Amino acid sequence: MKEATGELNMTVVTVVAIAAVAAFFYAFVWPSIKTNILNSTKCSSTTSCTCTGKTCKCTYMDENNQTQEITCPNNNNADK
Numbered sequence: 001m002k003e004a005t006g007e008l009n010m011t012v013v014t015v016v017a018i019a020a021v022a023a024f025f026y027a028f029v030w031p032s033i034k035t036n037i038l039n040s041t042k043c044s045s046t047t048s049c050t051c052t053g054k055t056c057k058c059t060y061m062d063e064n065n066q067t068q069e070i071t072c073p074n075n076n077n078a079d080k
Contacts, residue, residue: 039070039072042060042068042070042072043058043060043070043072043073045060045061046058046059046060046070046072047059047060047061049072051074051076053074054073054074055071055072055073055074056071056072056073056074057069057070057071058070058071058072
C-alpha cells in the first residue's frame with residue numbers, strides 16, 4: 001500500500017508541475033509570440049514604407065479598411 005501511495009504522490013506532483021509550466025507559458029510566453037506573429041503579418045501586408053536605418057515607418061490597412069502607421073524592421077538593410 002505504501003508503494004501505491006508513493007506513486008500517487010509522484011503522479012500528483014507531475015500533474016501539478018505540468019500545469020505550472022503550461023500556466024507560465026500561456027501567461028508570459030504566448031502573448032509575446034502572438035504579438036510577434038501579428039506584427040510580422042502586418043509588416044508583410046504594408047502598402048508604403050519610409051525606411052531609415054534598421055526600421056521603417058509603414059502604412060498598413062486593417063480589416064476595417066482604416067490605415068495605421070506601424071514600425072517594421074528594414075529587411076533591405078545591408079548592415080545586418
